[in-house]
Amino acid sequence: MDNETTAPVTVLGLGLMGTALARAFLAAGHPTTVWNRTAAKASALVAEGARLAPTIGDALAAGGTTIVCLTDYPAVRDLLDDAALEGATLVNLTSGDSGQARETAAWAEKRGARYLDGAIMAIPSSIGTDEAVILLSGPLPDFDLGALGTVSHLGEDPGLASLYDVAGLTMMWSVLNAWLQGTAMLKTAGVDAATYAPFAQQIAAGVAGWLPGYAEQVDKGSFPAEVSALETDVRAMAHMVEESEALGVNAELPKLIKAMADRAIAAGHGGEQYPVLIREFERP
Ligand code: FVH
Numbered sequence: 037m038d039n040e041t042t043a044p045v046t047v048l049g050l051g052l053m054g055t056a057l058a059r060a061f062l063a064a065g066h067p068t069t070v071w072n073r074t075a076a077k078a079s080a081l082v083a084e085g086a087r088l089a090p091t092i093g094d095a096l097a098a099g100g101t102t103i104v105c106l107t108d109y110p111a112v113r114d115l116l117d118d119a120a121l122e123g124a125t126l127v128n129l130t131s132g133d134s135g136q137a138r139e140t141a142a143w144a145e146k147r148g149a150r151y152l153d154g155a156i157m158a159i160p161s162s163i164g165t166d167e168a169v170i171l172l173s174g175p176l177p178d179f180d181l182g183a184l185g186t187v188s189h190l191g192e193d194p195g196l197a198s199l200y201d202v203a204g205l206t207m208m209w210s211v212l213n214a215w216l217q218g219t220a221m222l223k224t225a226g227v228d229a230a231t232y233a234p235f236a237q238q239i240a241a242g243v244a245g246w247l248p249g250y251a252e253q254v255d256k257g258s259f260p261a262e263v264s265a266l267e268t269d270v271r272a273m274a275h276m277v278e279e280s281e282a283l284g285v286n287a288e289l290p291k292l293i294k295a296m297a298d299r300a301i302a303a304g305h306g307g308e309q310y311p312v313l314i315r316e317f318e319r320p
Contacts, residue, residue, distance in 0.1 A: 053163070061184075062081065121148055126150070128151070
């Protein structure tokens with residue numbers, strides 16, 4: 037791997053994220069070439085020492101690794117469809133799903149490029165700090181992206197980074213929705229969001245602590261009720277639904293949670309522990 041921070045890098049796409057990526061490379065000392073469909077967006081980076089490639093061909097020929105960070109995968113294909121990719125090393129950090137990642141990997145490799153797919157689990161302002169998590173998948177990178185944040189290579193399957201990204205987003209929005217449900221309920225009693233938030237944080241941290249043990253049960257396929265059986269849990273879920281309806285707040289999320297548990301109980305898993313619900317999540 038080229039660990040030299042003097043290794044040249046090219047960034048295609050200077051939106052909010054692409055600009056943050058290019059800025060982090062510059063700050064780490066990488067000779068950085070940039071290109072953007074709207075060239076004017078490059079002016080600040082050029083003032084900071086980046087070189088603006090006049091064409092996409094020139095950007096790709098600049099040498100080193102080419103980082104792609106556009107709106108979506110169709111934009112990536114649209115941009116690079118006519119480009120000379122033979123011998124290029126592409127790291128696509130555009131958000132997408134695993135199907136798009138695998139398809140684009142096959143398309144790029146057919147064009148003679150070395151293709152890594154990636155996902156950025158961070159916001160632009162955190163790029164360049166350890167908090168920024170960069171996930172990669174595909175062939176082992178031969179270029180150190182450490183200037184961007186904390187980089188993890190997940191494996192050879194180019195779809196893995198996007199799959200982790202989508203799984204992580206599912207986790208993020210599920211936790212936020214659960215918090216908003218509780219906030220809506222408590223607001224009916226005059227409890228404001230700021231008052232409830234620390235309690236919600238404690239609950240989220242507590243549940244997070246359960247994951248390793250629950251993961252072991254899922255991997256073993258055995259769900260002994262060491263803490264609580266699903267049929268006990270579902271009674272508390274009924275309270276969630278009844279409370280939401282009585283308070284006149286939205287009850288869709290509580291009803292979904294209870295409906296999945298009811299299905300698992302109907303399938304005979306009432307005496308097992310909560311992770312047995314993986315069976316409900318594994319089927320469409
Ligand atoms: N911003 C964020 O917080 C999130 C964090 C997690 C990861 N996402 C993903 O990163 C990709 C880029 O996001 P972005 O925030 O930089 O997006 P924009 O600011 O909208 O910039 C989009 C750039 O894409 C260029 N572009 C779009 N279509 C084309 C095309 N057909 N050909 C060439 N370039 C294209 C656009 O160019 P321009 O409009 O400036 O000319 C921008 O450079 C994204 O996947 C996020 O989901 C960010």
